Amino acid sequence: MKKIRIANGQGFWGDNVDIPLLMLEEKIDYIGMDYLAEVTLSIMMRQKLKNPRAGYARDFLDFIRRGLEKLVTKNVKVITNAGGLSPEILAEEIIAIAKSKGIRGLKVATVTGDNLYPLIDELIESGISLQNMETGEEFAKIRDKITSINAYLGAKPVVEALKAGAQIVIAGRITDTALVSAPVIYEFQVDWQDWDRIASATVGGHIVECGAQATGGNYSRWWEVPDMWDVGYPILEFYPDGSFIVTKSPKRGGVVNKFTVAEQLLYEMGDPTNYITPDCIADFSTIQLREIGKDKVLVEGIKGKARTQYLKVAATYLKGYKAVGQLVISGPRALEKAQLAAEIVWKRLERSGYQIAEEEKFVEFLGTGATLPTKFRIKDPPEVVVRIGIKSSNKEKVERFGKEIAPLVTSGPPGVTGFSGGRPKPQEMVAYWPTLVPRQIIEDKIEVKIEVS
Amino acid sequence: MKKVRLYEIAYARSGDKGDSSNVGVIAKNKKIYEYLKQHLTPETVKKHFEGIVQGEVERFLLPNINAINFILHNSLGGGGTLSLISDSQGKTHGQIMLMFEIEIPEELLKDE
Numbered sequence: 001m002k003k004i005r006i007a008n009g010q011g012f013w014g015d016n017v018d019i020p021l022l023m024l025e026e027k028i029d030y031i032g033m034d035y036l037a038e039v040t041l042s043i044m045m046r047q048k049l050k051n052p053r054a055g056y057a058r059d060f061l062d063f064i065r066r067g068l069e070k071l072v073t074k075n076v077k078v079i080t081n082a083g084g085l086s087p088e089i090l091a092e093e094i095i096a097i098a099k100s101k102g103i104r105g106l107k108v109a110t111v112t113g114d115n116l117y118p119l120i121d122e123l124i125e126s127g128i129s130l131q132n133m134e135t136g137e138e139f140a141k142i143r144d145k146i147t148s149i150n151a152y153l154g155a156k157p158v159v160e161a162l163k164a165g166a167q168i169v170i171a172g173r174i175t176d177t178a179l180v181s182a183p184v185i186y187e188f189q190v191d192w193q194d195w196d197r198i199a200s201a202t203v204g205g206h207i208v209e210c211g212a213q214a215t216g217g218n219y220s221r222w223w224e225v226p227d228m229w230d231v232g233y234p235i236l237e238f239y240p241d242g243s244f245i246v247t248k249s250p251k252r253g254g255v256v257n258k259f260t261v262a263e264q265l266l267y268e269m270g271d272p273t274n275y276i277t278p279d280c281i282a283d284f285s286t287i288q289l290r291e292i293g294k295d296k297v298l299v300e301g302i303k304g305k306a307r308t309q310y311l312k313v314a315a316t317y318l319k320g321y322k323a324v325g326q327l328v329i330s331g332p333r334a335l336e337k338a339q340l341a342a343e344i345v346w347k348r349l350e351r352s353g354y355q356i357a358e359e360e361k362f363v364e365f366l367g368t369g370a371t372l373p374t375k376f377r378i379k380d381p382p383e384v385v386v387r388i389g390i391k392s393s394n395k396e397k398v399e400r401f402g403k404e405i406a407p408l409v410t411s412g413p414p415g416v417t418g419f420s421g422g423r424p425k426p427q428e429m430v431a432y433w434p435t436l437v438p439r440q441i442i443e444d445k446i447e448v449k450i451e452v453s
Numbered sequence: 454m455k456k457v458r459l460y461e462i463a464y465a466r467s468g469d470k471g472d473s474s475n476v477g478v479i480a481k482n483k484k485i486y487e488y489l490k491q492h493l494t495p496e497t498v499k500k501h502f503e504g505i506v507q508g509e510v511e512r513f514l515l516p517n518i519n520a521i522n523f524i525l526h527n528s529l530g531g532g533g534t535l536s537l538i539s540d541s542q543g544k545t546h547g548q549i550m551l552m553f554e555i556e557i558p559e560e561l562l563k564d565e
Contacts, residue, residue, distance in 0.1 A: 039534050134471065213466075220464040220551065259464050259479060262518045266477025268468035269522050272513050285515050301517075324537055362537040371540045372549060374504030389537040430534050432471070 004187045006030040006180050006204070007235045010080075011211025013040055013057050019211065019233050020063045024070045026249050028235060029187075032179030033060065033080040034209055041173060042147040042316035042430045044084040045117075055086035064094050072103055072167070079158055079179045083170040085148070087112055091170050091451050098453035106453040109161030111171035113446035116149045116313060116437075123437065130315070130435045139435070142317040147430055149315040151442045154278030154307075155201075156192075158182035160448045173314070175277050177205030184238050192279075199282035199304025200242035206275070206282075207246055207264050207299070208234040214246060214264040216254035227253025243300035245292070256295040274305075276312075278439070281305040311442050315433040321398040321426040324362070324389035325405035328418030330382065337413035338365050338386040344412055345388055345404045354397050362389035385418070391429060398426035455559050460551040462562070463489065467547035470524070472532030473508070474543025476550045479520045484561050486519035492555055498523050501553050505546075523550075 009020030010033040023031055035057035048055030060082035064071075071078065083090050087110040098106045116123065120143070123130065130139035150173035159182050161169045169182075181201035184190065190197045207214050214234040216225035225231070232252030237245040246261050248254055265284060269275075272284035281304060288301040329338045342363040349356055364370045366385035369377035390401045402423040409416050459465070464479040478493060480486035495510040502510070508526030515522065529543055530536035540546075 218466065220460075220466070220547070258518075262479045262520060263464055263466040263477065265518065266475070266479070266515075266520060266522055267466050268470060269475050269477060269513075270470060270524065272515050272522055285517055287517055289518055319535065322537060364538060366539060371538075371545045372505075373502050376552070377504075387537075387539065391535070391537060432533060 002187070002240060004029045004183065004238050005235055006032060006183055006238065008208035008211050008233050009033045010035065010059075011209065011213065012037055013059065015211055017059055017062060021067050022252070023233065024067055024074060024076060026235065028076055030077045030079060030183045032205075032208065033078065033082060034176050034179060035060065035080065035082045036084065036173060038314065038432050039316050039430050041084060041150055044086075045148045048085050053086070053089050056084040056090040057082040060090065061093055061097070064097050068098060068101060068103060072106060075167070077162070077167050077169070077183070079169045079171075079182060081171050081174050081179070083110065083172045085115055085172060087170045087172050088449070094168060094170070095451050095453045103453055106168070107164070107166045108168045108170065108451050108453075109164060109166035110449050110451070111153065111157040111161060111169065111174065111446065113157070113442065114150045114153050114171070114173040116151055116442070117146070120146065120149065123441070126441070128437055128441070130313070130437070133434050133436050142315070142433060145317040145319070147316045147318055149313060151311050151313045151437060152278060153311070153446065154178055155182035155185055156279070157446050157448050159186045161450070162186040164448065164450050166450060176209040177202045177277055178279070180205035180208060180236065181279060188238070188240050193306070195280050195304035195306055196302060197242035198280040200244070200302040201238070202275070202277050202280060202282045202304070203265070203284070203287060203299065203302050204236045204238065204244050207261060208236060210264065210267060212254065213267060214260060215248045215256050216260055219255070219260050219263060221259070225253070225255050229253065242302065243298060246297045246299060247295055250295070256297055258289040258291050258297055261289055261297045261299070276308060278307065278311055280307050309439060310436040311439045313435045313437050315435065316430045317433060318428055319431040320391055320393040320429045321395045322389065322391040322429045323398050323402050323424040323426050324387055325402065325424040326385055326387045326418070327405065327408060327416050329384045329386055329413070329416050331415035333380070334382055334384045334415070335365055335368055335380060337415065338384045341386055341408050341412050341416065342388050344408065345401070348404050349401060352400065354400055356390065356397070360390055360392045362391065363387070395426050402426070454556045455562060456554060456556050457562070458551065459553040459555060462557065463551065465547035465550045467543045467545070467550070469529060469533065469542040472529050473524050473526045474528050474546045476523045476525060476546045477520055478523070478550060479518060483519055486516070488557060488561055489521065490514065493521055493553070495523070498550070502528065502549065505549070
């Protein structure tokens with residue numbers, strides 16, 4: 001019976017950079033690598049505005065530099081959204097690296113069409129409202145402040161790239177789950193209306209999309225996880241009927257059992273019966289989990305429903321500026337001293353001519369149970385980390401705020417230390433704007449291109 | 454009856470959705486799931502998270518994996534990038550859920 005093995009090599013931009021290389025030591029057919037969180041594309045947009053050849057996840061190139069020979073020798077295929085806003089530029093860089101290593105005939109595909117930034121006016125003219133799907137707010141409110149706008153594409157263009165023989169598929173904003181569902185659909189020639197099998201592949205994608213979170217990372221019973229430092233990232237073994245096994249390398253640490261898998265199934269979950277993706281709606285209440293061996297969980301029974309006529313589009317826009325500074329305060333009455341320190345900041349800003357509204361102010365006392373519900377909070381700890389912050393549409397105000405943290409060490413209460421890293425600088429505060437667009441409008445513009453080294 | 458923390462009889466994981474967090478709770482076995490279904494309600498969970506949850510608590514059941522999913526509305530100080538709180542993504546909410554104290558019949562604790 002045919003089976004294919006798909007590994008996760010990266011759960012987010014900033015994940016452990018050695019994982020994809022370690023994965024190349026395993027018996028696998030595909031590696032999916034996820035780099036895009038909700039606002040990553042707005043960061044990439046800033047980078048691209050400064051340098052038109054930027055706008056992708058650079059970590060991916062490091063992997064190519066270190067691992068391309070092995071990838072080619074073992075004929076492992078890679079699917080990633082590392083392309084961000086510049087899939088074609090990233091592909092050019094990969095081709096250049098391949099040539100410099102003397103590797104000929106490497107096929108790199110790019111998927112584009114998710115970036116709607118150049119099309120905003122056209123969309124509005126054709127009657128698409130782009131209103132916020134959660135709040136109902138009108139798009140006109142943020143039109144001038146947009147920092148990125150991308151559609152979530154599904155598995156289809158990736159399947160097309162695989163059919164064309166690509167070994168590396170570079171996309172921008174495709175759904176995390178498509179990194180897994182695309183190779184399953186391609187290898188088993190799944191019909192696009194076979195909702196159960198597409199839902200099953202989608203669930204597989206969901207389980208591995210945060211890397212080690214399926215294999216012992218962030219696990220409730222962390223004390224039962226062997227060699228967490230060397231946690232093996234998840235590997236899925238898919239079968240033609242849509243069922244699959246979640247496992248990991250036997251050489252590495254971590255654990256796969258029905259609880260590590262169930263925990264990850266529930267990660268970022270809304271209504272479990274309606275998990276909406278571009279390619280299907282999966283019903284998580286139909287999933288059956290069975291432990292069939294050491295670090296092997298069989299996942300089966302998944303039901304799906306027809307895809308919707310819309311694609312989700314995520315815009316980001318500039319909402320203002322923020323800054324946070326922190327200090328350590330020790331000794332008797334530490335919390336009272338921390339509260340005084342915060343009051344001093346606001347009064348000195350006022351003396352300097354800055355009115356700070358209550359909703360612009362932020363103070364948190366770590367060590368008192370700040371992340372916990374009220375009933376768990378500690379009234380008189382001997383040490384507190386005070387985090388003082390501000391958010392405002394006025395950048396100058398945020399900048400001025402940053403100058404009020406260091407002076408507290410000498411002109412505030414006693415026992416204040418831990419000021420390091422310089423004055424907190426204003427950071428752009430980018431907000432998220434989800435909306436829906438009829439799928440046809442977007443799908444007509446998707447392009448898949450192949451480059452060969 | 455014995456008073457235990459959820460920590461001893463269940464697993465949990467949390468994540469974020471805008472300004473809401475979700476907390477998935479997985480019972481150790483079917484009997485404990487049936488018991489938790491009666492006692493982990495939107496009301497008791499909202500009370501447990503007093504000081505964190507500003508909005509309502511929604512609940513979804515997944516009997517197939519002995520799990521209950523809670524959505525904690527308005528619990529992240531504005532959500533994602535707009536929030537200045539340390540846990541703006543609700544990463545700790547799963548662990549906080551496991552601090553929930555519950556009286557449970559002792560025979561349910563014997564089953565593994």
